[in-house]
Amino acid sequence: MSTTVRDTLVRERYLLRFSWAMQDYPRYKPVVRELRTELTATASEVGMRQAVADLGHPRVLADAYLSELGRPVPRWTTGAVWGALAVGAVAYLAIAYGIGTLDTIGQMGGGTLERVFLGATTVFTNDDDALSVSSSLTWQVLAFYACVFTVPFLLGARVWRAWSGTPTAARAAHA
Amino acid sequence: MDAPRDPQLLKGVLPMLVLALLTERESYGYELVTRLHEGGLDDLSAGTLYPVLNRLERDGQISSRLVASSAGPARKYYLPTETGAEQLRRTARAWQQLAATAERMLARATTKEPS
Structure with a gap:
């Protein structure tokens, strides 16, 4: 066939x-x-x-x-999904905050507003000439996003399983 | 009609049965499923057997070789290794002792059942 x-x-x-x-x-x-x-x-x-x-x-x-491996293994894929969801949630909140801030500036007659977060200055502008958000990047912000991804990634992956015994050793100990 | 089989019971003895059948003669995966069906495990699926074969091979209890087939692609035939043969002897002994113990206890419980 x-x-x-x-x-x-x-x-x-x-x-x-x-x-x-x-x-x-x-x-x-x-x-x-x-x-x-x-x-x-x-x-x-x-x-x-x-x-x-x-x-x-x-x-x-x-x-x-x-x-059949005889031991729990880390769930790297699940961890990556958790990490991506966490970064996505923070990005969503940041965008929502930015839009809300621009809208508030517009309601108050327009202008420019500066906010500092972890050493990075973000400038919100909403006036007759421009509607913009610009921001600098600091290592603290990068570290923050790395933590936002890494912590859920490691928890979601159950990373501690990586240090459990090898399958053969586990079976030998069990026998 | 036979009572439904507890999958956990089967899981415990399947590696031993696979080693036993392969000791009789070498087989490829699907042939082994058919032989297990013929032996009475008619509800066993290929999806239950393949992970067990994979584990036995990884543990060095069975070895495999590819054999060309006229009816299709080459097939992977399995055979117990010396480690597998030793493992079979050990688990068969343990199984016989366990079965005898279980039978004795069940017989006692059955004779004491109120009529």
């Missing part, structure tokens, strides 16, 4: 979802490659749809691989 374009699409769609769920597995790419070979070989016996269905949901399969 040869692999059709449709079969390839079904296989690759499954493997894409599986790869996403496997990102926290150490060196997961060889596992995905091996699964691709296995799926293609199995499909020659039972068809691609059946071969894919027999694997179950990609996330459940990825969880099974992770659980």
